[in-house]
Amino acid sequence: MANEHKQSLRFLLVLVIVLFKGVTSNIDNEDFKENSYGGFNEGFYNPFNDRFPESYDAPLHPIENHLWRSPENLGEISGVAVDPSGKLVIFHRADRVWDYYTFDENAEYQEKYRGPIRENVVLTLNPNTGDVIRAWGNLTFYLPHGVHVDSFGNVWLTDIALHQVFKYSAHGVPRLVLGQRFEPGSDLEHFCQPTSVAVAPGGEIVVADGYCNSRIMLFDSRGNPKYSIGEHWVSLKIPHALTILPDRQVCVADRENSRIVCMNVGLSGTKQYLELPYSIRHRQFDRIYGIASYHGIIYAVNGVTSRSKLQGFTIEPINRSVIGFWGPESSPFLKPHAIAICPNGTALYVSEIGPNRVWKFDLVQTQ
Secondary structure, X not given: OHHHHHHXXXXXXXXXXXXXXXXXXXXXXXXXXXXXXXXXXXXXXXXXXXXXXXXXXXXXXXXXXXXXXXXXXXXXXXXXXXXXXXXXXXXXXXXXXXXXXXXOOOOOEOOHXXXXXXXOOEEEEOOOOOOEEEEEOOOOOOOEEEEEEOOOOOEEEEEOOOOEEEEEOOOOOEEEEEOOOOOOOOOOXXXXXXXXXXXXXXXXXXXEEOOOOOEEEEEOOOOOEEEEEOOOOOOOOOEEEEEEOOXXXXXXXXXXXXXXXXXXXXXXXXXXXXXXXXXXXXXXXXXXXXXXXXXXXXXXEEOOOOOOOOOEXXXXXXXXXXXXXXXXXXXXXXXXXXXXXXXXXXXXXXXXXXXXXXXXXXXXXXX
């Protein structure tokens, strides 16, 4: 009888989802709320061993590091990540730009004749000086976008021209390729301009796919597709970046909907029943381009906005509220695109397209 009761509850939940597909709870936080969040451990740790605390101390607040020097003479820095040892990894476009003529109406790349980028586009930087200590990825990529480094140091990359997702070792040895080369599509074997990757603690691969399909795709640790999450579950419009919270919820920068959406996508270690997604909004968000998280707190940046100030946001997802604002002191953001946080919670990085630079912020306790 217990099993029959559970099956009935699951059926009712599915029925509710079908009737109210795409419904998310929208919280507009119009005011600055003085919520707070607890401290961090020195040294490295697995963020997925954390759990949301019942109460918070002061949040970690990003403060510009004035000693940091961004590397120069790079192309558009579309992606930024931090490896387990705290080194910064960036993904840049060298001499390539994305304009009106880059893709046709079917999202097919129109500049294949140029061949792959000749320069090394994946750079590992010294976190103290910004000096390049490792470079690879030449003669491989056409239009870089997102980069993610998992807890084993593997580097995950998306190329929106190739419509593919790549896994490499830390030294640039290829391990896995997802998607079909130069073939946009909407089935489980294809992507269409994928933007971002995040690897869950159980090894599942979460892909934001992306500019065309506006869906989230889930793969097992070997790259076998499991399912996609799109209009049947939540309506996204350019899912641009991903982060996974300690409770294994996946949060998405839903760029053109000016919000952050968090959802249970069925990762290992989560509840077996699916919950309705919820969204976090704020009147100053406009387009959210990049998100990252640390100890269950979300950090986000907006970009290319005509209505709101370009800045960073500190977000407490339990109450779905913005608890802080931040940005550089020496000069304003111009075109923020991606954000990443050091695994031990000491630093946060923001990359920009246009000025083609990386900002470093120290994460400090506030009173």
